[in-house]
Amino acid sequence: MDKWEDNRAWFLVLPVFVVVAFSAIIPLMTVVNYSVQDIFGPGQRVFVGTEWFADALSDRRLHEALWRQFLFSGLVLVIEIPLGVLIALAMPKRGLGVPFSLVLLALPLLIPWNVIGTIWIIFTRPDIGLLGVTINGLGIPFDHTASPLDAWITVVAMEVWHWTPLVALLAYAGLRAIPEAYFQAARIDGASAWATFRYVLLPKLRGVLTIAILLRFMDSFLIYAEPFVLTGGGPGNATTFLSIHLVKMAVGQFDLGPAAAFSLIYFLIVLLFSWLFYQALQNVGQGERR
Amino acid sequence: MARIALEQVAHAYAEHPRSDAEWALKDLDQVWEDGGAYALLGPSGCGKTTLLNVISGLIAPRRGRILFDGRDVTGLRTEQRNIAQVFQFPVVYDTMTVFDNLAFPLRNRRIDETRVRSRVAEVAEMLDLAEVLGRRARRLTADAKQKISLGRGLVREDVAAILFDEPLTVIDPGLKWQLRRKLKEVHKRRRLTLIYVTHDQNEALTFADRVAVMNEGRVLQVGTPQALFERPAHRFVGYFIGSPGMNFVPCVVEGDAALVAGARLPLAEEALAAARVATGRIELGVRPEHLRLAVEPAKGAAEVTVRAVEDLGTYRIVTIALGEHVLKAKLAADRPVPAGAAYLSVPPAAARLYAGGRLIG
Numbered sequence: 001m002d003k004w005e006d007n008r009a010w011f012l013v014l015p016v017f018v019v020v021a022f023s024a025i026i027p028l029m030t031v032v033n034y035s036v037q038d039i040f041g042p043g044q045r046v047f048v049g050t051e052w053f054a055d056a057l058s059d060r061r062l063h064e065a066l067w068r069q070f071l072f073s074g075l076v077l078v079i080e081i082p083l084g085v086l087i088a089l090a091m092p093k094r095g096l097g098v099p100f101s102l103v104l105l106a107l108p109l110l111i112p113w114n115v116i117g118t119i120w121i122i123f124t125r126p127d128i129g130l131l132g133v134t135i136n137g138l139g140i141p142f143d144h145t146a147s148p149l150d151a152w153i154t155v156v157a158m159e160v161w162h163w164t165p166l167v168a169l170l171a172y173a174g175l176r177a178i179p180e181a182y183f184q185a186a187r188i189d190g191a192s193a194w195a196t197f198r199y200v201l202l203p204k205l206r207g208v209l210t211i212a213i214l215l216r217f218m219d220s221f222l223i224y225a226e227p228f229v230l231t232g233g234g235p236g237n238a239t240t241f242l243s244i245h246l247v248k249m250a251v252g253q254f255d256l257g258p259a260a261a262f263s264l265i266y267f268l269i270v271l272l273f274s275w276l277f278y279q280a281l282q283n284v285g286q287g288e289r290r
Numbered sequence: 291m292a293r294i295a296l297e298q299v300a301h302a303y304a305e306h307p308r309s310d311a312e313w314a315l316k317d318l319d320q321v322w323e324d325g326g327a328y329a330l331l332g333p334s335g336c337g338k339t340t341l342l343n344v345i346s347g348l349i350a351p352r353r354g355r356i357l358f359d360g361r362d363v364t365g366l367r368t369e370q371r372n373i374a375q376v377f378q379f380p381v382v383y384d385t386m387t388v389f390d391n392l393a394f395p396l397r398n399r400r401i402d403e404t405r406v407r408s409r410v411a412e413v414a415e416m417l418d419l420a421e422v423l424g425r426r427a428r429r430l431t432a433d434a435k436q437k438i439s440l441g442r443g444l445v446r447e448d449v450a451a452i453l454f455d456e457p458l459t460v461i462d463p464g465l466k467w468q469l470r471r472k473l474k475e476v477h478k479r480r481r482l483t484l485i486y487v488t489h490d491q492n493e494a495l496t497f498a499d500r501v502a503v504m505n506e507g508r509v510l511q512v513g514t515p516q517a518l519f520e521r522p523a524h525r526f527v528g529y530f531i532g533s534p535g536m537n538f539v540p541c542v543v544e545g546d547a548a549l550v551a552g553a554r555l556p557l558a559e560e561a562l563a564a565a566r567v568a569t570g571r572i573e574l575g576v577r578p579e580h581l582r583l584a585v586e587p588a589k590g591a592a593e594v595t596v597r598a599v600e601d602l603g604t605y606r607i608v609t610i611a612l613g614e615h616v617l618k619a620k621l622a623a624d625r626p627v628p629a630g631a632a633y634l635s636v637p638p639a640a641a642r643l644y645a646g647g648r649l650i651g
Contacts, residue, residue, distance in 0.1 A: 188346065191398050
């Protein structure tokens with residue numbers, strides 16, 4: 001039988017190529033282009049090779065922002081993943097409670113991100129904010145504009161409030177997918193609640209948790225709008241995460257060259273850690289390989 | 291080892307069942323003798339799995355009591371009953387080795403480790419799992435996983451009965467008979483009460499000493515495969531057991547024979563006596579295997595028309611018309627099948643009478 005060829009199908013795929021080119025490839029290549037040039041103004045640019053990359057990698061403020069970012073993402077993961085799983089375990093499996101709790105959980109995910117920052121600014125203001133007034137009323141001085149620790153607590157709390165529902169929804173879907181027979185067998189085997197969790201739930205949730213961890217890591221590593229609206233990166237540099245630092249460089253100081261170089265480094269860091277997480281999670285519990 | 295008794299057990303899944311149809315189990319009174327191998331046979335939706343879950347404690351029945359050796363266990367949770375259950379779907383703990391899987395029920399009950407090791411070794415040897423004890427359970431085939439599920443039930447010394455919910459459904463057909471044979475071996479060695487749920491009558495009839503046929507929430511008959519075949523107590527049992535099922539035709543008993551579509555079919559004395567006291571519509575039931583077809587008329591034979599013949603290798607299924615009634619006969623492949631008109635005789639010993647769907651004689 002002759003092999004049948006028809007290349008007209010490429011024309012049908014062409015629009016996708018064009019769209020992706022304009023929205024992703026060309027901007028990316030533009031950034032790469034900027035990263036190897038020194039730009040003084042429109043039309044005035046000089047090729048500088050890898051100078052910006054070397055600068056970025058030795059910039060002290062950038063390193064500080066990087067460590068803050070790792071700390072932030074680490075805290076977020078450590079709090080959100082277990083909390084999300086616990087919430088999913090507590091959610092009703094049947095009846096009217098199911099759609100009700102699902103909608104309630106989804107609400108924080110629907111709010112525009114800068115609005116979330118605004119909500120939390122007001123919420124924690126010591127003079128008119130519900131939380132701020134309550135805490136200060138209890139005698140604990142709390143001001144996220146003045147104290148770096150308070151700012152951190154507020155930013156982490158805001159982030160957890162915002163995104164834990166995503167982990168909870170993913171975990172809930174994963175839990176519903178476990179056949180009832182596993183739980184029944186565990187009961188017959190006399191397994192305690194902890195043993196059931198460890199030997200039935202966690203292994204079955206591994207796929208879902210991988211997705212949840214990867215998503216939360218990437219999102220929290222790239223976070224911009226919420227902390228920027230809430231603290232502007234302050235007090236001082238206390239909550240200046242990587243993206244805020246980058247934007248200050250690029251937009252504030254109009255240093256497009258270094259900013260572009262740093263963007264690429266940023267992208268590669270996220271890629272590297274996502275890959276590391278993925279490999280680690282795939283290998284957990286694999287043990288013996290044939 | 292346990293004698294399991296069900297007293298007036300009824301269960302409905304709906305909160306407030308409105309009609310009879312919503313009751314999954316209806317007024318069940320049943321005793322499963324100690325050490326017996328029972329098959330629970332019935333069509334889908336008849337309540338077999340519900341009954342199994344009521345016995346094991348995964349479901350609490352709406353009404354009635356369950357007794358193990360005379361002890362009321364209705365209020366006890368599953369873990370407190372001495373029951374093991376093997377599900378349709380092989381359940382193994384993915385992150386553990388085969389050894390740890392088998393040891394799990396014992397370790398949960400805080401048995402000391404030397405005892406655990408010896409029990410696991412014993413059960414692994416019985417189930418031919420000794421070579422794979424060190425392997426991860428999730429990497430094994432479905433039939434090995436079902437053996438592990440069975441093994442988790444056997445390691446426990448306090449297990450009185452093992453319940454099986456269609457355990458061979460996901461097993462390759464070629465391996466099913468091996469597992470069935472293994473189950474019979476285990477039964478012989480340990481003499482546990484086994485209750486095996488299935489909708490496949492071949493499985494039921496080959497595995498069990500006694501078969502309970504269920505339909506629509508009721509147990510219609512419990513008996514040896516022979517008894518179910520020869521003397522089905524209920525119309526449904528006659529229809530369900532055997533392939534094809536029993537033939538039923540309405541008849542009127544007159545004198546010493548049953549009148550069906552103008553033909554007189556002689557009956558045995560026992561059936562005649564029962565018919566005399568019976569009320570309501572009477573039906574004649576006879577298995578396709580017992581029908582005889584001849585070209586020549588004979589005493590007590592009815593004239594019939596042969597409608598179709600299906601050749602299935604070692605036997606033939608012949609569809610015949612007796613008046614407006616259609617019957618099926620199962621004849622050996624070497625017997626000649628008349629074409630067109632023929633004469634059907636029913637041996638009186640094989641003819642059963644049913645009134646209101648129940649066997650009367």
